[in-house]
Amino acid sequence: MVTGLEVHGLEVHGLSVLAPDGARLLDGASFALAAGERKGLIGVSGSGKSLTAAALCGLLRPPLRLRAEVMRFDGHDLLQRAPVDWRALRGRKIFQIFQSPGTALNPARRVGSQLAEAARAARASPVRDVAAALQAVALDPEVARKFPYQLSGGMKQRVLIAMALLLRPRLLIADEPTTGLDVLTEREILAALATMLDATGASLLFISHDLRAVRAVAPRALVMQAGRILEDTATAALAGSAHAATRALAGASAELECKC
Numbered sequence: 001m002v003t004g005l006e007v008h009g010l011e012v013h014g015l016s017v018l019a020p021d022g023a024r025l026l027d028g029a030s031f032a033l034a035a036g037e038r039k040g041l042i043g044v045s046g047s048g049k050s051l052t053a054a055a056l057c058g059l060l061r062p063p064l065r066l067r068a069e070v071m072r073f074d075g076h077d078l079l080q081r082a083p084v085d086w087r088a089l090r091g092r093k094i095f096q097i098f099q100s101p102g103t104a105l106n107p108a109r110r111v112g113s114q115l116a117e118a119a120r121a122a123r124a125s126p127v128r129d130v131a132a133a134l135q136a137v138a139l140d141p142e143v144a145r146k147f148p149y150q151l152s153g154g155m156k157q158r159v160l161i162a163m164a165l166l167l168r169p170r171l172l173i174a175d176e177p178t179t180g181l182d183v184l185t186e187r188e189i190l191a192a193l194a195t196m197l198d199a200t201g202a203s204l205l206f207i208s209h210d211l212r213a214v215r216a217v218a219p220r221a222l223v224m225q226a227g228r229i230l231e232d233t234a235t236a237a238l239a240g241s242a243h244a245a246t247r248a249l250a251g252a253s254a255e256l257e258c259k260c
Contacts, residue, residue: 009032009033009034009035009037009073009074009203010032010033010056010072010073010074010171010203010205011032011070011071011072011073012029012030012031012032012056012068012070012071012072013030013068013069013070013071014028014029014030014067014068014069014070015028015029015030015052015055015066015067015068015071016028016029016066016067016068016227017048017051017055017060017064017065017066017067017227018064018065018066018067019063019064020063020064024227025048025051025064025227026048026051026052026055026227026228027226027227027228028227028228029048029052029224029227029228029229030229031222031229031232032232033171033203033205034203035170035201035203036201036202036203037203037204037220038197038203038204038206038217038218038219038220039204039205039206039218039220039221039222039232040205040206040207040208040211040214040215040217040218040220040221040222040235041053041205041206041207041208041221041222041224042207042208042209042211042214042221042222042223042224042249043223043224043225043230043245043249044225044245044249045209047224047225047226047227048224048226048227048228049175049207049224050175050176050207051227052207052224053096053173053175053205053207055071056071056073056078056094056171056173056205057086057090057094057096057173058078058081058083058086058089058090066079073093073094073170073171074093074170074171076089076093091118091121091167091169092121092122092167092168092169093169093170093171094169094170094171094173095163095164095167095169095171095172095173095202096172096173096174096175097157097160097161097164097172097173097174097175097177098175098176098177099175099176099177099179101153101156101157101159101160101177102148102149102153102156104160105148105156105159105160106148107147107148107149108147109147110144110145110146110147111143111144111145111146111147111148111151111159112130112143112144112145114159114163115130115133115134115144115159115162115163115166116130118163118166118167119133119166121167122166122167122168124166129166130144130162130166131144133162133163133165133166134162136162136165136192136195136196136199137158137159137161137162137165137192137195137196138158138188138191138192139155139158139159139162143155143159152185153180153181153185154181154185154186154188154189157177157178157181157189157192158188158189158192161189161192161193161195161196162192164196164200164202165195165196165199165200168200168202169200169202170202170203171202171203171204171205172193172196172197172202172203172204172205173204173205173207174193174204174205174206174207174208175207176207176208176209177189177193177206177208178190178208178210178213179208179209179210186210186213190213190216190217193206193217194217204217204218206218210253211235211238211249211250211253212253212257214235215235215236218235219234219235219236220232220233220234220235221233221234221235221238223238223241223243223245223246223249225245230243230245230246231243231246233246238250239251239254
């Protein structure tokens with residue numbers, strides 16, 4: 001079992017998710033994330049990365065079944081929590097940024113109104129602190145007057161990072177936040193993430209296929225294969241891993257970067 005964690009870290013041991021036919025979509029995944037630590041979560045498509053994020057946020061629904069020996073964060077046992085308990089944790093304690101940020105924003109409300117609601121929940125100023133959060137993620141104050149559909153994908157991602165900055169969660173899970181974005185927008189997203197993490201001291205689990213982005217934000221990476229955590233290694237050492245699957249990921253990434 002994973003041991004030696006700080007009190008406010010994330011500890012996961014034996015995490016499994018079962019399909020209705022009994023197939024294990026996650027198969028005994030175990031890993032740890034210390035308070036303030038930043039790690040990537042990498043692996044081929046279908047290896048279980050996003051499913052892991054959903055389990056950590058209490059977003060799995062029947063017919064999927066979750067089993068684990070330990071799933072604990074910030075002193076909270078995450079197993080068998082009631083929906084009302086999860087609502088108290090999500091946002092303030094655990095904040096997730098999705099690949100499609102529009103799904104997390106209300107299309108019928110202006111951005112400023114949604115950020116002000118987050119500020120009030122965090123007992124922050126709906127005016128002063130919202131303006132400061134937008135500035136911190138390099139968004140023009142006029143963004144507050146717009147509806148989400150008026151913003152680009154990269155801008156919506158930075159709105160969510162501004163929301164996280166207001167709520168000050170202890171764990172930020174970023175699930176493919178730069179997928180499909182150009183390199184300049186990707187750089188803006190990663191800079192905004194770094195600003196938020198530096199300001200709050202939150203831990204980061206950064207899920208991505210882009211090893212270049214993972215290396216930019218996380219000194220270590222969890223490598224997932226077939227629903228299990230294959231290894232926890234330094235991102236700089238991926239190419240020299242003892243595991244063939246890890247070397248294959250690193251080699252493919254290097255080849256694509258060379259072609260670009």
